[in-house]
Amino acid sequence: MRLLGNMNNTSLERVAKASTWNINQIEQFLKSAILPARISCITTEGYPYVMSLWFLYDAHCLFCSVQKKTLISKWLQKNPLCGFEIAGDNAPYKGVRGRGEVLITGAVDNPVLPSLVDKYLGNRNSPLAFSLLSREKTELTLIIKPSWMTSWDYSKRMVKSS
Numbered sequence: 017m018r019l020l021g022n023m024n025n026t027s028l029e030r031v032a033k034a035s036t037w038n039i040n041q042i043e044q045f046l047k048s049a050i051l052p053a054r055i056s057c058i059t060t061e062g063y064p065y066v067m068s069l070w071f072l073y074d075a076h077c078l079f080c081s082v083q084k085k086t087l088i089s090k091w092l093q094k095n096p097l098c099g100f101e102i103a104g105d106n107a108p109y110k111g112v113r114g115r116g117e118v119l120i121t122g123a124v125d126n127p128v129l130p131s132l133v134d135k136y137l138g139n140r141n142s143p144l145a146f147s148l149l150s151r152e153k154t155e156l157t158l159i160i161k162p163s164w165m166t167s168w169d170y171s172k173r174m175v176k177s178s
Contacts, residue, residue, distance in 0.1 A: 032166035042112050042167050046073035049102055050135060051111075053078060055160070056099040057091045057118075065091065069158075070132045071102070078116075078160040081129040089156050092118045100160060108174040114165035123155035 031039050052068040059065050067088050069080040078100060082089050092098065096118045103111025123129060129152070133145045140149060 030164045032164065035166040036110075036169045037112075037167040042165055043073065043076075045110075045112055045167070046078070046102060051102055051104055053080065054101045055080065055088070055158075057088060058095050058097070059087070059091050060094060070136050072128055072131055072135065076162070078158075078162070079126075079128045079132075080158040080160070081123060081132055082156050082158060083151065084154050084156055089120060089158075092158065093120055096120075098160060100162075108169070108171040110167070110169035110171060112165055112167045114162045116160045116162040116164075119159040119161065121157045121159065123152055123157050126157040126159070127152065127155075128157050129155055 031042065035042070037045065053071040054066050054068050056064055056066045065088065069082065072079045097115070098118050099113070099115045101111060101113040103109065103113070129148060130140070133140055133148055137145050139145065
């Protein structure tokens with residue numbers, strides 16, 4: 017593994033040796049991808065659980081937004097270790113997956129939902145956007161600090177012949 021630097025004095029970021037992309041390419045993909053992140057955690061019963069969430073990538077972290085009452089927020093408060101994957105469902109297959117630790121803050125202190133709405137809906141004028149943005153007091157921000165990441169890109173293998 018290549019050690020790629022300090023993440024705000026909290027943990028070292030690592031990219032797998034077999035990763036197709038380097039850290040700069042991974043970060044570019046994460047900043048530009050308009051795909052949901054699949055976040056995994058462990059339930060209180062000890063089972064794995066996966067949930068798709070909108071995300072932003074900034075300052076070497078993934079930022080997601082959930083309501084306080086969601087089970088995933090309760091499970092991550094109890095056990096902050098998680099896995100994640102950001103990848104499309106259609107060919108050519110490419111993406112990033114990894115694992116990390118989640119810090120949960122109130123959205124009032126760290127609001128990301130307006131930026132998520134802008135990224136995924138394009139504007140704040142729809143009924144869905146209005147509904148999402150009206151619940152700020154009960155919104156939580158998940159800050160995922162990756163401790164390990166890898167990537168894959170099968171674009172060259174999956175080029176259509178003409």
